[in-house]
Amino acid sequence: MGRIWAVAKNTIRQALRMKVAAIFIVLLLVLLPVMGLTATGDGTLMGRLQTFLSYGLSLTSLLLCLLTIIVASYTITSDIENRVIYMVATKPIRRHQFILGKLLGVVLLDIGLLILFAGGIYATVKLLPRFQDASEAEIAQVNSEFFTARASLVPPVLDVTEEVIALYQEKEDQLKQVYSSLTQAEILNELTIRKRLEKRAAAVGQGVLWEFENVKPLGADESLYVRFKYDVAETPADNQVYGRWQIGDLRQMREGTEIKTYIASEDRKDPLRTFREIEIPASVVADDGYLAVGYINPPLNRTVVLFPLEDGLEVLYRADSFTANYVRATLVILCRLIFLAVLGVLAASFLSFPVAILFCLVVFSIGSVSGFILEAIDLMDANIGMIYEYTIEMVVHMLPRFDKFNPTKFLVPGRLLSWSFLGSIVVSMVCVKAFLLLILSLIIFSFRELAKIIV
Numbered sequence: 001m002g003r004i005w006a007v008a009k010n011t012i013r014q015a016l017r018m019k020v021a022a023i024f025i026v027l028l029l030v031l032l033p034v035m036g037l038t039a040t041g042d043g044t045l046m047g048r049l050q051t052f053l054s055y056g057l058s059l060t061s062l063l064l065c066l067l068t069i070i071v072a073s074y075t076i077t078s079d080i081e082n083r084v085i086y087m088v089a090t091k092p093i094r095r096h097q098f099i100l101g102k103l104l105g106v107v108l109l110d111i112g113l114l115i116l117f118a119g120g121i122y123a124t125v126k127l128l129p130r131f132q133d134a135s136e137a138e139i140a141q142v143n144s145e146f147f148t149a150r151a152s153l154v155p156p157v158l159d160v161t162e163e164v165i166a167l168y169q170e171k172e173d174q175l176k177q178v179y180s181s182l183t184q185a186e187i188l189n190e191l192t193i194r195k196r197l198e199k200r201a202a203a204v205g206q207g208v209l210w211e212f213e214n215v216k217p218l219g220a221d222e223s224l225y226v227r228f229k230y231d232v233a234e235t236p237a238d239n240q241v242y243g244r245w246q247i248g249d250l251r252q253m254r255e256g257t258e259i260k261t262y263i264a265s266e267d268r269k270d271p272l273r274t275f276r277e278i279e280i281p282a283s284v285v286a287d288d289g290y291l292a293v294g295y296i297n298p299p300l301n302r303t304v305v306l307f308p309l310e311d312g313l314e315v316l317y318r319a320d321s322f323t324a325n326y327v328r329a330t331l332v333i334l335c336r337l338i339f340l341a342v343l344g345v346l347a348a349s350f351l352s353f354p355v356a357i358l359f360c361l362v363v364f365s366i367g368s369v370s371g372f373i374l375e376a377i378d379l380m381d382a383n384i385g386m387i388y389e390y391t392i393e394m395v396v397h398m399l400p401r402f403d404k405f406n407p408t409k410f411l412v413p414g415r416l417l418s419w420s421f422l423g424s425i426v427v428s429m430v431c432v433k434a435f436l437l438l439i440l441s442l443i444i445f446s447f448r449e450l451a452k453i454i455v
């Protein structure tokens with residue numbers, strides 16, 4: 001272990017002497033404070049905090065990823081090209097110790113820089129509200145929607161398979177005429193969407209009920225938030241929708257038993273196609289974690305009220321603190337850096353520095369837009385898509401999906417990034433994919449010819 005540690009220390013010193021490393025570090029030291037002072041967002045305190053956190057953490061992640069690729073590739077290829085490896089190889093240091101030492105040095109450098117800059121972003125975010133002329137309402141909104149880690153419960157996907165098949169069999173000829181350009185599978189998909197939307201629609205005088213299990217707020221004195229968005233069949237003149245909401249253990253009303261758990265009831269008027277939140281006490285949750293959310297469409301609306309399938313309604317409650325959530329988000333970035341460090345070491349074990357950098361950047365770019373690539377393949381023609389399905393799509397699935405594991409998607413809206421989600425990233429990105437790449441790099445480097453004997 002002492003030999004690996006010696007190589008790691010030498011790698012850190014070598015990296016800190018690199019001009020590109022100094023440039024990246026200076027950029028972050030200059031840009032992060034400037035962004036903290038100039039980020040405005042939508043002009044509110046919430047918008048300013050969300051904008052700074054999103055851009056600051058994304059910029060830190062991007063520059064550290066590029067720095068990791070460069071350092072991991074350069075530190076090995078430069079030792080080989082400058083013949084420094086000859087002196088190392090003649091010492092009692094095995095090749096696997098050399099590779100592991102280089103990797104350890106890059107990872108330790110990443111950890112130090114990540115702690116420095118992520119800590120700076122955290123301090124700026126926590127201190128920024130003190131220097132803003134914000135109202136008490138804005139401060140309350142920031143504390144409840146930003147400086148938090150709210151778990152999200154969305155309604156389960158409705159199984160309407162039997163209804164869709166029955167409808168298709170009943171009106172097959174008519175449906176084929178209406179959807180003449182679609183295949184049978186596409187027609188069934190359209191019918192499925194329509195059926196699910198029908199079950200999330202409330203005619204005048206009728207209602208919609210959502211039921212949730214395992215709701216676990218931190219305490220009965222906490223708050224729950226029902227976040228919803230209206231849509232309608234016919235747009236009213238004032239773009240406003242009325243609604244009567246009942247939230248709690250509605251089984252008590254349905255079964256006609258004595259009401260022991262508090263049920264929140266509220267009549268309200270909200271703008272159309274705009275996200276709104278209803279705050280209610282967590283005491284409405286039953287002892288077994290059951291929660292029901294009911295909406296009744298009053299006659300004042302005179303139209304059918306719809307709740308979009310993707311984001312029509314969700315229940316939010318505080319499940320952890322902002323600090324703990326931020327720590328987990330930082331660890332997600334660290335997992336990304338570890339993978340890229342291993343990737344850079346692998347590329348440098350058999351490629352020259354320019355080619356190794358190009359190889360790593362291609363992998364990093366694909367991982368950063370993997371979601372877009374997969375969606376594009378799904379939209380392709382069936383025959384062409386099949387070709388990409390067994391070529392490009394397989395490669396994309398083998399690589400880490402950096403866009404899917406973007407921590408700002410959780411921190412900016414104040415959503416919980418759970419330990420289980422972090423654990424899945426660690427297992428997939430580090431314990432499996434990075435570990436396999438490390439084994440491959442050790443095998444390749446052990447057989448690499450470092451020098452030729454000339455007689």
